[in-house]
Amino acid sequence: MNHSISLTVNGARREFVLDDPRVTLLDLLRERLHLTGTKKGCDRGQCGACTILVDGKRINSCLALAISHDGADILTIEGVGRGDQLHPVQAAFIAHDGFQCGFCTPGQIMSAIGMMSEAQAGNDPERIRECMSGNLCRCGAYAGIVDAVLDAQAGMDESNQRRSA
Amino acid sequence: MKQFDYVRPATVAEAVAAAAQPGAAYLAAGTNLLDLMKGGVSRPDRLVDVTHLDGLDRIERLADGGVRIGALVSNADLAHDADFAKSYPAVAEALLSGASAQLRNAATVGGNLLQRTRCAYFYDTASRCNKREAGSGCDARDGENRTHAVLGWSENCIATHPSDFCVPLVALDAIVEIEGRNGRREIALDELHRLPGDTPERESALEPGDLIVAVRLPPAARGFAAHARYLKVRDRTSYAFAVVSAAAALRIENGKIAEARLALGGVAAKPWRARAAEDVLRNVAPTVDAFQEAAWRALTDAKPSGDNAFKIELARRIVVRALTLAAAGTPARIPALPASPFASTSGAIHA
CATH class of the missing domain: 1.10.150.120 ([2Fe-2S]-binding domain)
Incomplete structure (x- = not known):
């Protein structure tokens, strides 16, 4: 069964069709959006390499199902600077x-x-x-x-x- | 991770109906469940996502002086609620001593109560574990077990409940509100978690479909705000589970303890309320001698389940120190290292 979700990622609204509910926010960012700045370290919530902001709060994206975060506002490392200007x-x-x-x-x-x-x-x-x-x-x-x-x-x-x- | 069906109910009633089916599990933040699913430890056929349900994310001050905490309130939001932290400082300190900031931002109140043990043999699907697979045996019994239970364990299971949050909650007589197939009911938190006995696979009093919707603290819980601490010894200073922890709360009147509350963490399959210790602290002066007597009472029934005899003496010392800190008064601010015996603001004597 396919599930449709929408996320705002680094200010841009994106629609996704998920054919598998197992996809984490981390895998969605890396594999679907090719935003590979967010790293997969342990993939078990122990190392923090996958930290992103969801609705302004830092969480481990490896332990967050994308399907459960329908409507969320996400900020990744790719979205913190302004052009060439570093955060x-x-x-x-x-x-x-x-x-x-x-x-x-x-x-x-x-x-x-x-x-x-x-x-x-x-x-x-x-x-x-x-x-x-x-x-x-x-x-x-x-x-x-x-x-x-x-x-x-x-x-x-x-x-x-x-x-x- | 095994394939599963994803269900997002619109109401609590729909959630209960969907989760009452065999093989179903509730999903809140998933900070523990997804980890378990990735490791093949939990293999639900259906996830019932409760995170979009309305009305479960509020902290409500009740007219009677109690507080009602919605099951979906995050650990961080609760700990940082200024009024809550002021009224229940040991609970806030316990919350802030648990996990990491990222996990506290996601993890929920209900999920914290129902998190699973961190026993390594429970997590390792190649090991025997009566909790994971009933009747398969317990490899922890003769394994690496220095952090395992010293109270309430059985030959079938020596795992501990890992929550910090639950320890002061059980000391303060927290009540759990549950929505189930037969409607709403409530039980004392002390009755939520079960000791292992012959059925370590049955960890709680919950029935299929039961959903924790709120945790309540009764009016009397507020009366300990001036003398309440949570103290937690761990293998590293931050981001580690308790080896042993204690929540101590006192109501002091005219130089004497009118009422004491004490609970231990990291020592049993449930947050361990030490009522016998509380009894000896009634109507006595808050002295080290009294605290040592209480510590002795709290651990009377303790016995090692392996290489962990040290935890019994450690627990006694943590009890004395937590009571000493509580008697000295709740600090105006939660220490820089919450619940740490190494906190620079401790000011405690070494028991």
Whole structure:
């Protein structure tokens, strides 16, 4: 039995016909839309490489059935920058060497963007490590990742202050 | 993953009818179920997706002073609800100590209650497991079992229930609202999960088609807000299941404990309410001696199920420390590392 769903992916509305309800959001993004920035690491919700934002919240796309998310608004790593202009979190990861092999990086960045909008960590490195614990980096670039998130958070705080001043 | 039929009911009644069929399972966020299905541990013929049902995602303050939490409220939304966290701080701390931020954003209240054990032999379909396949045996019994149960286990199953959320909930007398084929009913959370006995494959009091629609905390639960903590020892600081955890909540009047609540996690197939320990804490001063007596009572019936005798002593110490922290007062903010004994704000003595 075929199921029709519609999703908004990086701002564009897309219609899909699913001939199999087993398709996860991760596989839909990678195999149907060829948005391969979202990575398949463990495929079991343990590594965070597949992190995307669904309706503004970070989740593991490997543990989400596409069919169950009919109508959802999805943001992936491909949708965070503006043309050639990097998202501030992307720029901060480059500035602070927040990666080595890069495989976990899209998930780390999506998770950091989600975390900053949750406003749960602020500029406390201990909180950042805690709030980012769902993203593993087997190269061990954690020190750079925390620095990058701190820097991006500081930049966001500054621009918020400017806006309210 | 085995093929399945996908059903999206429009009403709770339709959901119950669809899920009452043999081989059917409810799908909420799927953070545990999809993992189990990918591993071939769960093999439902039909998934009944309840995530689009109306009215199950609300946190309602009740006129009597209680609170009603819809089954589809996410773990994160509940923990970050300021009024909820203030009224039930140990519940919020437990929620934030569980899983990862991504999983907490997706995982639901109802799903948290019904998540399955993380026993590695349950997950490994090449191993014998009485819970996964009734009567097949238990490879955990002589296997790697340092994290397994020390209370309420049987020769047939030594698995633990992994939820953090359930531990303070059971301490606070949470009630589970269930919609079933014969209409609405409610049971105490303490009666939802079953101990293994001879039928470890039967994990809960739910019947086919039963849908948890809400969890309620009675008015009295709010009375512990000033002295409530959840403490959780795990093999790594974050994103790990409890080796042992404890929820402690006290009502202190005129320097004495008027009422105590205590429950343990990671020690049994259900969140473990320690009523005998609560009894010895009534009308006594909140002292370390009293807490040590309570800890002793809480673990009186404990026995190792394998290489886990250490969990009994660990549980005693966690009980003393959780009670000590609770007596000191609920901190104004949840610690940077929720429920961690290594939290920089702990300020607790070592029992």
